Amino acid sequence: xxxxxxxxxxxxxxxxxxxxxxxxxxxxxxxxxxxxxxxxxxxxxxxxxxxxxxxxxxxxxxxxxxxxxxxxxxxxxxxxxxxxxxxxxxxxxxxxxxxxxxxxxxxxxxxxxxxxxxxxxxxxxxxxxxxxxxxxxxxxxxxxxxxxxxxxxxxxxxxxxxxxxxxxxxxxxxxxxxxxxxxxxxxxxxxxxxxxxxxxxxxxxxxxxxxxxxxxxxxxxxxxxxxxxxxxxxxxxxxxxxxxxxxxxxxxxxxxxxxxxxxxxxxxxxxxxxxxxxxxxxxxxxxxxxxxxxxxxxxxxxxxxxxxxxxxxxxxxxxxxxxxxxxxxxxxxxxxxxxxxxxxxxxxxxxxxxxxxxxxxxxxxxxxxxxxxxxxxxxxx
Numbered sequence: 267x268x269x270x271x272x273x274x275x276x277x278x279x280x281x282x283x284x285x286x287x288x289x290x291x292x293x294x295x296x297x298x299x300x301x302x303x304x305x306x307x308x309x310x311x312x313x314x315x316x317x318x319x320x321x322x323x324x325x326x327x328x329x330x331x332x333x334x335x336x337x338x339x340x341x342x343x344x345x346x347x348x349x350x351x352x353x354x355x356x357x358x359x360x361x362x363x364x365x366x367x368x369x370x371x372x373x374x375x376x377x378x379x380x381x382x383x384x385x386x387x388x389x390x391x392x393x394x395x396x397x398x399x400x401x402x403x404x405x406x407x408x409x410x411x412x413x414x415x416x417x418x419x420x421x422x423x424x425x426x427x428x429x430x431x432x433x434x435x436x437x438x439x440x441x442x443x444x445x446x447x448x449x450x451x452x453x454x455x456x457x458x459x460x461x462x463x464x465x466x467x468x469x470x471x472x473x474x475x476x477x478x479x480x481x482x483x484x485x486x487x488x489x490x491x492x493x494x495x496x497x498x499x500x501x502x503x504x505x506x507x508x509x510x511x512x513x514x515x516x517x518x519x520x521x522x523x524x525x526x527x528x529x530x531x532x533x534x535x536x537x538x539x540x541x542x543x544x545x546x547x548x549x550x551x552x553x554x555x556x557x558x559x560x561x562x563x564x565x566x567x568x569x570x571x572x573x574x575x576x577x578x579x580x581x582x583x584x585x586x587x588x589x590x591x592x593x594x595x596x597x598x599x600x601x602x603x604x605x606x607x608x609x610x611x612x613x614x615x616x617x618x619x620x621x622x623x624x625x626x627x628x629x630x631x632x633x634x635x636x637x638x639x640x641x642x643x644x645x646x647x
Contacts, residue, residue: 270307270643272627275316277619278595283313288625291643295621309645311629314637317599318618319354319626320581321606323434324394324483324511324539326359328546328580332555333358334367338377345378345387347547349646351580352636354626355607355616357434359394361556362412372426379431386644391612392432395425396482399437399447400462406487407575408462409556416443432610436482438463439473452477457610459511462487463498470501474508480609481510483541484527485519486574503530509609511537514584515577517566525591533597537605538584543567543576586634 270288277284277296287295287305327333329347331340341358348356358375360368371393378390397408399416414423416437427433434457439448451458460473461482481488481502488498502510510531514524518541528536540546545553545562553560558570562578569575581602588598599618607617615624629638639646 268643269303269305270309270625271305272316272629272640273308273310274313275311275629276313277316278599286316286619286625286627288640288643291625292615293619293621293623293625296619307645309638311638314629314631315595316619317595317628317630318603318616319628319639319641320352320538320585320602321391321610321612321617322348322353322356322388322540322542322581323537323606323609324359324396325353325356325542326361326576327544328542330544330548330553332544334360334363334371334556336371336374338374338381341374341378341390342381342385342387345382345385345390348388348580349386349639349641350636351582352585352628352630352639353388353581354624354628354639354641355389355391355612357392357394357432357610358390359396361396362398362400362408362410364412368426372428375431376429379428384642386639386641386646389641390431391610392434393428394434394436396436397462398425399435399441399444401438401440401464404438404462404464404487406462407556407569407571407573416441416445416447418443432457432612434459434610436461438465439476439478440465440469445469445472445476448473448476448478460488460498464489465498467496467501470498470505474505479508481508483518483539484510484512485523486513499527503527509535509537509605511539511606511609513541513577513579514538514587515565515579516587518574518577521587521591524587525593528588528593528601533593533600534605536601537609538581538588538598538601539606540579540581540584541577542579546578546580548578582634582636589634 459480604617607613625643
């Protein structure tokens with residue numbers, strides 16, 4: 267049995283500084299000054315604010331590594347970078363690609379998930395396929411030459427699956443066979459998110475009835491609000507049971523609109539994502555990504571077609587953005603941790619600071635800079 271104690275922790279639900287007891291990688295107790303037993307590790311956080319580890323459900327890579335092309339060892343490098351930035355769980359996210367590339371990527375993620383278990387790195391919990399079933403008119407930075415119809419899947423073609431883990435896909439329900447595909451994927455246990463779409467309200471309602479309950483990178487690659495046409499964004503805001511994720515970088519969505527959408531929807535139905543791409547962590551420059559050149563200038567990405575090509579933020583940056591917009595620590599913890607866990611169905615042991623859950627924790631200072639990340643009870647260094 268291994269034990270650890272985090273002292274002088276600031277948790278929003280308590281007025282006094284708390285202690286978090288950790289046994290074998292799980293939270294065993296939250297107390298106040300009762301450290302009479304011996305612990306293998308004692309870490310004094312000096313009043314730092316503790317939040318549950320961030321969960322990023324949409325991440326294409328970082329530090330020069332693209333998930334589509336990465337080996338398992340390279341994915342571990344991404345996982346180390348993410349952990350340093352407060353991410354304790356993530357969904358490696360694939361853009362549309364060839365069948366051969368998909369098979370290779372899934373093999374690498376399978377290998378990663380076998381290697382990562384006892385390491386203090388962001389834990390991959392599944393795979394997210396973004397946009398192979400997308401609308402060509404809403405392709406954004408995706409490559410339409412690899413798009414497939416819903417009928418192709420209904421007819422027998424399948425996305426490669428991991429040996430274990432969560433399977434998620436972003437799709438446009440208006441494609442040929444789309445509603446039938448939603449129903450089939452949900453029935454097979456997939457998390458189906460609506461995105462890269464210009465579906466009308468009737469089609470969106472049909473997708474909802476078939477089991478789709480979430481929207482990908484809200485406002486981006488979907489029809490927006492209009493006073494005579496509800497659009498995908500309007501449907502998402504006005505349909506109470508639907509949740510969405512959003513890129514809080516101040517680039518993909520204007521900060522005022524970001525705040526508006528999240529306040530209208532409510533913190534219980536919003537997940538923050540990075541939509542990070544390979545150049546994240548490398549600064550400005552030109553990079554080869556997805557068979558074209560991506561320019562990063564002042565932290566903004568742009569591909570050769572003039573489209574934004576993902577972001578170069580971390581989840582920590584997204585959290586800072588939301589706190590700067592006036593959202594409370596509790597609200598942001600839901601958006602960065604609990605809601606993504608609920609979306610993926612892993613909230614039983616992740617997403618909040620509760621006895622019995624994994625000790626996946628982030629400590630930050632008054633300026634919201636990360637002081638410590640803990641993953642499964644182990645300090646990230």
